[in-house]
Amino acid sequence: xxxxxxxxxxxxxxxxxxxxxxxxxxxxxxxxxxxxxxxxxxxxxxxxxxxxxxxxxxxxxxxxxxxxxxxxxxxxxxxxxxxxxxxxxxxxxxxxxxxxxxxxxxxxxxxxxxxxxxxxxxxxxxxxxxxxxxxxxxxxxxxxxxxxxxxxxxxxxxxxxxxxxxxxxxxxxxxxxxxxxxxxxxxxxxxxxxxxxxxxxxxxxxxxxxxxxxxxxxxxxxxxxxxxxxxxxxxxxxxxxxxxxxxxxxxxxxxxxxxxxxxxxxxxxxxxxxxxxxxxxxxxxxxx
Amino acid sequence: xxxxxxxxxxxxxxxxxxxxxxxxxxxxxxxxxxxxxxxxxxxxxxxxxxxxxxxxxxxxxxxxxxxxxxxxxxxxxxxxxxxxxxxxxxxxxxxxxxxxxxxxxxxxxxxxxxxxxxxxxxxxxxxxxxxxxxxxxxxxxxxxxxxxxxxxxxxxxxxxxxxxxxxxxxxxxxxxxxxxxxxxxxxxxxxxxx
Numbered sequence: 001x002x003x004x005x006x007x008x009x010x011x012x013x014x015x016x017x018x019x020x021x022x023x024x025x026x027x028x029x030x031x032x033x034x035x036x037x038x039x040x041x042x043x044x045x046x047x048x049x050x051x052x053x054x055x056x057x058x059x060x061x062x063x064x065x066x067x068x069x070x071x072x073x074x075x076x077x078x079x080x081x082x083x084x085x086x087x088x089x090x091x092x093x094x095x096x097x098x099x100x101x102x103x104x105x106x107x108x109x110x111x112x113x114x115x116x117x118x119x120x121x122x123x124x125x126x127x128x129x130x131x132x133x134x135x136x137x138x139x140x141x142x143x144x145x146x147x148x149x150x151x152x153x154x155x156x157x158x159x160x161x162x163x164x165x166x167x168x169x170x171x172x173x174x175x176x177x178x179x180x181x182x183x184x185x186x187x188x189x190x191x192x193x194x195x196x197x198x199x200x201x202x203x204x205x206x207x208x209x210x211x212x213x214x215x216x217x218x219x220x221x222x223x224x225x226x227x228x229x230x231x232x233x234x235x236x237x238x239x240x241x242x243x244x245x246x247x248x249x250x251x252x253x254x255x256x257x258x259x260x261x262x263x264x265x266x267x268x269x270x271x272x273x274x275x276x277x278x279x280x281x282x283x284x285x286x287x288x
Numbered sequence: 289x290x291x292x293x294x295x296x297x298x299x300x301x302x303x304x305x306x307x308x309x310x311x312x313x314x315x316x317x318x319x320x321x322x323x324x325x326x327x328x329x330x331x332x333x334x335x336x337x338x339x340x341x342x343x344x345x346x347x348x349x350x351x352x353x354x355x356x357x358x359x360x361x362x363x364x365x366x367x368x369x370x371x372x373x374x375x376x377x378x379x380x381x382x383x384x385x386x387x388x389x390x391x392x393x394x395x396x397x398x399x400x401x402x403x404x405x406x407x408x409x410x411x412x413x414x415x416x417x418x419x420x421x422x423x424x425x426x427x428x429x430x431x432x433x434x435x436x437x438x439x440x441x442x443x444x445x446x447x448x449x450x451x452x453x454x455x456x457x458x459x460x461x462x463x464x465x466x467x468x469x470x471x472x473x474x475x476x477x478x479x480x481x482x
Binding site for chain 1 (some may be wrong): 406
């Protein structure tokens with residue numbers, strides 16, 4: 001059976017597909033690739049369905065040996081890529097001969113790189129998904145050096161020419177939150193007027209920002225309530241957290257705004273210390 | 289009942305209490321097209337809603353009734369030897385036997401899950417206790433615990449600030465089962481002393 005042997009897993013590599021929505025009421029985060037357009041493009045390039053499982057690696061540093069000849073595509077954060085020392089391209093299908101070693105170097109722009117392999121990573125699904133959730137650790141364990149991962153049946157041909165332009169980056173469009181009475185009246189405007197800085201402890205659970213505190217009113221905490229992807233939660237210290245794929249399904253801090261779903265891929269690619277801006281979403285803007 | 293949009297595809301509905309949240313959530317699962325229906329202590333979140341206006345209209349037409357959904361009944365065999373049992377008894381001004389009697393007399397209902405996969409907030413005890421001043425770094429799976437007016441059972445090992453009164457061998461969470469959470473919202477629960 002075709003598969004890969006992981007030689008180096010870098011800082012943090014996980015298996016991700018489109019996640020496992022529908023279990024929030026049981027306390028299960030949805031998980032799934034943080035930069036969905038990048039994961040989908042990588043899958044499309046190697047002829048996989050969009051929901052095939054890929055490897056998501058933080059800041060690069062991934063090395064795998066392909067036990068049989070395999071089409072691969074690397075998308076997302078930019079990094080040097082080579083096969084047995086010969087440089088290969090980003091965002092295009094590449095052939096890895098049997099026994100050859102594919103290396104993704106340190107990411108030099110962006111944070112999360114996606115490796116799609118023809119057939120998709122074939123770990124056992126848990127609750128309908130192969131994604132690892134890093135909050136409750138539902139799904140496969142994180143990928144470690146020495147792991148052997150099988151690949152699924154190849155379903156399509158690589159598509160070298162279908163490389164749609166990646167979505168353009170820009171300020172994160174933000175909708176008003178559900179509880180404005182928990183914030184100063186101008187809290188959303190102030191959120192949008194500030195240049196925030198990405199904190200080093202940002203992860204798959206949330207993008208943590210630092211800047212002038214978002215002013216809360218003294219209504220205290222809420223009883224825990226359901227939280228959604230993209231919610232901008234404000235803890236007592238006023239430093240906002242944008243909830244990403246592994247966010248807790250419920251929470252007790254008020255939400256000042258909700259980031260447009262189509263903009264969340266950018267949160268996957270921000271590095272500590274990089275600036276972030278928000279802009280008011282037009283009420284009619286719809287995510288696909 | 290107040291409805292608050294949460295972005296373009298989600299609706300947070302405020303209700304009177306956990307019982308009403310559970311009733312609304314059970315109804316919404318069939319009546320509203322949503323990816324997630326998440327009841328909590330006094331809200332229900334509808335997320336991944338195809339048509340927010342239509343969902344809001346449907347919810348507006350829902351009438352809270354005293355009728356509560358009656359899910360299946362799970363009996364939880366429990367050994368009452370928790371490290372906080374005496375403290376709970378002192379807080380209530382009763383002896384340990386009376387704590388066990390109150391806990392086994394009540395029919396509780398899983399109102400919602402949170403904190404960890406399969407951690408159910410069980411409602412209906414009628415007595416309350418404070419949380420621990422400082423949480424334990426590790427609580428064993430199967431620990432039966434109280435906090436506020438809630439009862440809960442830790443499904444997996446985790447830190448925890450609830451008062452531990454006993455333990456059970458039941459497996460609360462197993463993602464390989466068709467129903468991974470033993471105490472999904474709506475499940476009725478009765479503790480049985482072993």
